[in-house]
Amino acid sequence: MTKGACRRDFMLTVEECAEIKEELIHSPTPRAACVDALKVVQRHRGWIDDEALGDVAELLGMSSAELDGVATFYNLIFRQPVGEHVILVCDSISCWLVGSESVLSALERRLGIKAGETTADGKFTLLLTVCLGHCDIAPVMMLDGEIIGNLTQEKIDDALKRALSSPVDAENVGEDE
Amino acid sequence: MIRVLTRNISRAPGAVWIDAYEANGGYDALKKAVSMAPDDVIKIVKDSRLRGRGGAGFPTGLKWSSVLPLEGSARPRYIACNFDEMEPGTFKDRFLVDGDPHQLVEGMIIAGWSCRADMGYIFIRDEYKITRQILKRAIAEAENKGLLGENILDSGWSYRIFVHASAGRYMAGEETGLINALEGRPAMPRSKPPYPGTSGLWGKPTVVNNVETLSCIPHIVQHGAEWFASLGKAKDAGTKIYGISGNVSRPGCWELPMGSTLHELLDLAGGMRDGFKFRAALPGGASTMFMDALQLDIPLDYDALKDAALMLGTGTAIIVDDRACPVGLLANLAMFYARESCGWCTPCREGLPWVEKLLRAIDDGDGRAGDIELLLDLIKNIGPNTYCALAAGASFPIESGIKMFKSDFEEHIAQGKCPYR
Ligand SMILES: Cc1cc2nc3c(=O)[nH]c(=O)nc-3n(C[C@H](O)[C@H](O)[C@H](O)COP(=O)(O)O)c2cc1C
Ligand code: SF4
Ligand code: FES
Numbered sequence: 001m002t003k004g005a006c007r008r009d010f011m012l013t014v015e016e017c018a019e020i021k022e023e024l025i026h027s028p029t030p031r032a033a034c035v036d037a038l039k040v041v042q043r044h045r046g047w048i049d050d051e052a053l054g055d056v057a058e059l060l061g062m063s064s065a066e067l068d069g070v071a072t073f074y075n076l077i078f079r080q081p082v083g084e085h086v087i088l089v090c091d092s093i094s095c096w097l098v099g100s101e102s103v104l105s106a107l108e109r110r111l112g113i114k115a116g117e118t119t120a121d122g123k124f125t126l127l128l129t130v131c132l133g134h135c136d137i138a139p140v141m142m143l144d145g146e147i148i149g150n151l152t153q154e155k156i157d158d159a160l161k162r163a164l165s166s167p168v169d170a171e172n173v174g175e176d177e
Numbered sequence: 178m179i180r181v182l183t184r185n186i187s188r189a190p191g192a193v194w195i196d197a198y199e200a201n202g203g204y205d206a207l208k209k210a211v212s213m214a215p216d217d218v219i220k221i222v223k224d225s226r227l228r229g230r231g232g233a234g235f236p237t238g239l240k241w242s243s244v245l246p247l248e249g250s251a252r253p254r255y256i257a258c259n260f261d262e263m264e265p266g267t268f269k270d271r272f273l274v275d276g277d278p279h280q281l282v283e284g285m286i287i288a289g290w291s292c293r294a295d296m297g298y299i300f301i302r303d304e305y306k307i308t309r310q311i312l313k314r315a316i317a318e319a320e321n322k323g324l325l326g327e328n329i330l331d332s333g334w335s336y337r338i339f340v341h342a343s344a345g346r347y348m349a350g351e352e353t354g355l356i357n358a359l360e361g362r363p364a365m366p367r368s369k370p371p372y373p374g375t376s377g378l379w380g381k382p383t384v385v386n387n388v389e390t391l392s393c394i395p396h397i398v399q400h401g402a403e404w405f406a407s408l409g410k411a412k413d414a415g416t417k418i419y420g421i422s423g424n425v426s427r428p429g430c431w432e433l434p435m436g437s438t439l440h441e442l443l444d445l446a447g448g449m450r451d452g453f454k455f456r457a458a459l460p461g462g463a464s465t466m467f468m469d470a471l472q473l474d475i476p477l478d479y480d481a482l483k484d485a486a487l488m489l490g491t492g493t494a495i496i497v498d499d500r501a502c503p504v505g506l507l508a509n510l511a512m513f514y515a516r517e518s519c520g521w522c523t524p525c526r527e528g529l530p531w532v533e534k535l536l537r538a539i540d541d542g543d544g545r546a547g548d549i550e551l552l553l554d555l556i557k558n559i560g561p562n563t564y565c566a567l568a569a570g571a572s573f574p575i576e577s578g579i580k581m582f583k584s585d586f587e588e589h590i591a592q593g594k595c596p597y598r
Contacts, residue, residue: 031361073363074344092265094422096509131265135422137431153408
């Protein structure tokens with residue numbers, strides 16, 4: 001990763017700015033690219049702090065307040081710090097019917113945290129989410145962007161182990177180009 | 178078994194790409210369409226009696242013909258494909274596109290031709306990452322073959338399709354919420370009129386259609402309105418991608434004639450899982466009314482369900498078994514709607530959390546006499562007085578559920594605990 005700031009008064013890196021500008025080329029208006037721009041930052045930093053949000057807003061010609069209104073509206077943009085790996089557990093109806101509550105308690109036990117929290121070592125954040133669109137393989141969770149279904153205790157343990165042994169796959173978490 | 182929308186869906190290697198698609202007659206419908214006047218294509222779609230598969234069942238031909246005429250219209254004009262699919266219990270659009278992306282792309286190009294659009298957006302939920310990559314490759318394949326892009330098939334007409342990923346919010350699937358989301362705004366609804374066909378994306382004429390709706394289009398154009406209309410078993414036209422989830426042996430999606438029954442669907446899913454009995458179902462995603470075991474033979478189509486005071490919704494059924502606590506189930510549904518409400522209208526913003534709280538209290542054994550009446554009264558006032566259909570969608574399962582499972586509610590309140598725990 002290019003480490004330097006892309007502007008003297010910016011915290012965003014050269015690389016982040018370049019990726020955001022790339023999004024802008026394909027966008028009919030700067031604002032239409034704002035979610036993609038936020039995703040660029042999130043891919044690099046895990047979440048979006050006030051300073052990064054301010055930089056993105058300036059690049060897009062929006063006010064910070066306007067951009068924050070968008071960022072906080074959408075469930076998958078994080079305005080709070082998250083761990084290295086993010087687990088989203090579906091708690092909607094089809095998963096609930098087939099045992100999402102035991103999936104959640106298994107994860108809470110393994111990680112030693114409650115939903116909404118991050119482990120002390122900063123490795124995992126555990127969040128609840130609405131239907132992931134994979135109700136045919138319920139119960140379902142998403143780990144670092146990967147859908148994992150038909151969850152059992154073994155599958156959960158496997159997934160956690162795999163996450164720990166492999167760096168986050170930016171390819172999967174973020175955009176695909 | 179009838180296979181129209183699923184005819185190309187197989188595990189064979191390469192089955193999703195353009196060579197296989199074209200070898201099976203793919204893009205013939207587009208060639209036919211661009212040799213016709215756009216209004217004549219719309220007439221076929223109208224005559225086919227195709228109704229929108231996104232949940233509301235609005236006649237597609239009517240939507241297309243009510244778009245502002247090209248003469249004097251602001252440009253560019255847009256087709257927006259609604260691939261948000263965040264309705265709990267719904268996964269049919271992913272099934273269709275993962276298996277046959279070109280069917281959607283072709284449908285979107287024909288929609289573009291018919292409505293004289295300049296650009297198309299596929300608005301897809303962020304969690305469908307693999308699907309998004311499949312779609313992007315399919316679009317590139319179509320562009321390489323001159324089926325998309327500049328001067329399509331020498332017709333003089335140019336049209337491009339872009340894929341835009343959401344960032345997760347149920348309201349982004351609401352027609353005008355989707356338009357706001359595409360513009361980079363919070364997915365709040367817009368007031369209608371003006372309808373998107375007059376003023377949609379960036380104030381330009383825009384048609385919003387569901388993935389399954391658009392996937393029907395090539396077949397209708399290719400085989401004709403009468404053929405499509407005749408596919409339905411009861412009053413409504415075409416086939417339907419039905420789905421099923423919950424404690425059944427094989428959850429999944431199946432294509433059946435429109436108007437098939439939950440009975441048939443349950444059989445295809447291998448019946449209930451061992452140790453579970455059927456108790457009730459939401460026939461079309463979370464935002465529909467509950468049906469019970471006596472209603473399993475009602476044709477699952479718009480009209481027959483409406484006659485029974487039910488709704489088809491998305492056509493993906495959620496099965497409730499005898500071991501699930503109905504009070505907990507309704508509390509779970511209320512939580513979803515309360516969380517996803519955009520907060521614009523007071524009844525939705527304040528009513529839904531209250532309903533959730535009451536349901537949770539009853540589930541936890543803290544229910545009081547009069548709670549059932551209070552809940553029904555609250556719910557009655559949430560649906561009709563709001564800006565968009567989210568609140569009504571919440572009220573359908575909750576109101577019908579409280580009525581259907583009333584004895585469970587009474588038991589919870591009388592015993593001061595959940596009898597299922
Ligand atoms: C809260 C809410 C969420 C919706 N989500 C979707 C969705 O994910 N996909 C969809 O096609 N329609 C969804 N709809 C319905 C759309 O508003 C709209 O009716 C539909 O996209 C029109 O396409 P169709 O006529 O082809 O069905 C939703 C409606 C509401 C109120
Ligand atoms: S009904 Fe609910 S979701 Fe729809 S606009 Fe009103 S507050 Fe928002
Ligand atoms: S309800 Fe969990 S994936 Fe749909």
